[in-house]
Amino acid sequence: MKPIARITLIPHSCGRGEVVLRAYECLREAGINPVGYTFIGQPRITLSLRTRKKGLAALLAGGFDFKKV
Numbered sequence: 001m002k003p004i005a006r007i008t009l010i011p012h013s014c015g016r017g018e019v020v021l022r023a024y025e026c027l028r029e030a031g032i033n034p035v036g037y038t039f040i041g042q043p044r045i046t047l048s049l050r051t052r053k054k055g056l057a058a059l060l061a062g063g064f065d066f067k068k069v
Contacts, residue, residue, distance in 0.1 A: 023059060024037075030057075
């Protein structure tokens, strides 16, 4: 199973599309191409095993926050 970065939206936050575009921009600037994404339920971005650590570091540097679920 591939690692998944789940993006949780809070009330009064940016729109879904804007959040996902911002996440993709952070990853693209780090030279990472996500494996895929989905909007079912919460937006999710799938990272490959070899880009997982670098991708999460890029998202953290971009202001995203993560927790284990």
